[in-house]
Amino acid sequence: MYLKKILPKPNKFLLKEALFCMVFSFIILGLVSLIGFNLSFFTPFNNAFKDFSYLDLYYAEKLDRNIGDINKDIVLVNVERLGRAEIAAMMTKLERQKPKVIGLDIIFKEERDPIEDRALAQGHRMENLVTTYSILNSGVDSSAARISRPDQISGYSNFSFDPTSSVVRNFQGYRKDGDSVQVAFGVAVAKFVMGEKWDGSLERYLDEERPINYKGNRDNFLILEPDDILGRDTIPVVMNKIVLMGYLGHQENHRFDIEDKHFTPMNEKFVGKSAPDTFGVVIHANIINMIVSDDFISVVPNWILVLLTILFTFLALTYFIWLAKRQLASYILRLNIVRLVFIAVFVWIALLLFRNGILFKTAGIIAVAAFSIGLIGYYKKLAHFLYKKYKWNGYFYQD
């Protein structure tokens, strides 16, 4: 009985009106988007929202279930501000501990002291070493020829090739460069570790940009500082582990260090200005962990999102057209309450799915539905005009 009061009873005119109102709002939305894309006047608005995602709330409000978990397969080694000789010594020491692989997230671009370079070259001879290079607009930055081997397993350190976003949410595993195919550093390391378990279908999957399943920041990995390595004969924890060497700042003051730090969804501040939050090597570690443990994020396909957008917009319009016709004093209040509840519940569903490894981008659905509801008043004017001029019968106006 109560439900009958608060929910509309569907009838032909109501559904027809909702459908036409939806078409009307989609046309308006299309025009607005077109203007938005083509006028530089709107660029600041586009820029303000391009790095925003509701899902960042997941890490910012610590809704993830991985709080306190430690990655058991990957050990990070901080090279801090060490010279080449010390880095070479660390590489040699680490190799003796028999790790599965050593990923070197450092580029020794120029030739320097011949003795130090020779020591580094010696380190680069190890079989289980994966090095990196960087793809720039102007070319490629890689280690000097007298340090690295020509047949060195190597991967690019770039995460994504999307120039519009500053937040590292996605990464591209493979990149076509003319006839050759380049591989990402994280993929190269994971492929080396997985050996025969590496599946060809993974290559096809990683051919496109994929979301990174972040499992933790600096605190969620065991980090060995130079003193933990250079001053000891054995480091048992390294045995059979994936070791990544890179820059992780000073162990006490790394929070204030922004060298090789990037914005990720793990940033404590998910809107507005903030400092970058995650070291590059930690992002690589998360990528490697995701591939090795086969813990990818499934993305809800666009066609499902389009269908859901149409469905929810239609349902919302049906409800609010019914409500508008009743001309209740509480119309605006109800509109705002339902809109608020709709957004809160939808974001909750998206976060819940994200927690279970499914990326469901709800921002589009929320924006289209909310925008369409806001256009009901204008649509009513149009319906009135059509009724007066062409005797067009709808839910608002009919004979």
Add this chain to the structure above:
Amino acid sequence: MERIFLPRLTLLFLFWFVGTATFAQQGYFVFKKTGSPALNTSTLLERGSQLLESDTLYLGQKDYVLLVNELGELFEITKPNTYAFSAIADYRRRLEADSFTEKYFTYVWKQFINRIKKKQESGVVYREERNIKLIAPRDSVKMFAPELKFVWQNNSDTEALFFFLKDVKTGHLTKIGLTGEQIILGLDNQLLKTGQTYQWSASTESFPNLNELKFHRLTLLSKGEFEALEKEVDALIRAFTLLGFSEAEIQEAICQDYKFCRE
């Protein structure tokens, strides 16, 4: 039925046994440490060191270790003692309860009622310590009260913090996570006992370096000790009263100079 069941059960048992033995062989690795915890009395533990089944862990005063096993589980040991390998499993760190929906809707509610974090920005460099200042009870005081109010001033930007209470005699360290700037504890004969000496502190870090953390010392007087001290300061109180000082001023002076405080 039994013929199928028994071999399967035996196999299952074998798998379990082999599995358990394998994990046991892997042992624990040191993830974090403060102080000088040692392995088998002689070897100092370092980050990344391994503890095997035959090893014994030694923790002295102010030592702390956080161990991780092959499954990524954490084990936290804070009390000075000797720990056999098998005993470490009892010190598994408990993570906070999984309450995704509650956390999310609490966040939404806070946004709704506009209880968002507000932070004033000022362009200045601080040369003072932007951390927690311990207020009361003062350092090295003797007290007699049915309950104790620990007060501090939080100068940091972090709201959540940890209160630490250490029994000097046993070395037992109690950690309580809270928000705000005070905690009241009753003398329950468990956490706080009369006649005992304690150290207390508060920190924004869950695992602070206990060697560097500033503690206030506090002795809880028994009734007899309290009455004896009362007699000692009685003459002083009378003298101050004759000089026209108020009771509060006299108590404050005695607490400051004689370290004998009422509250």
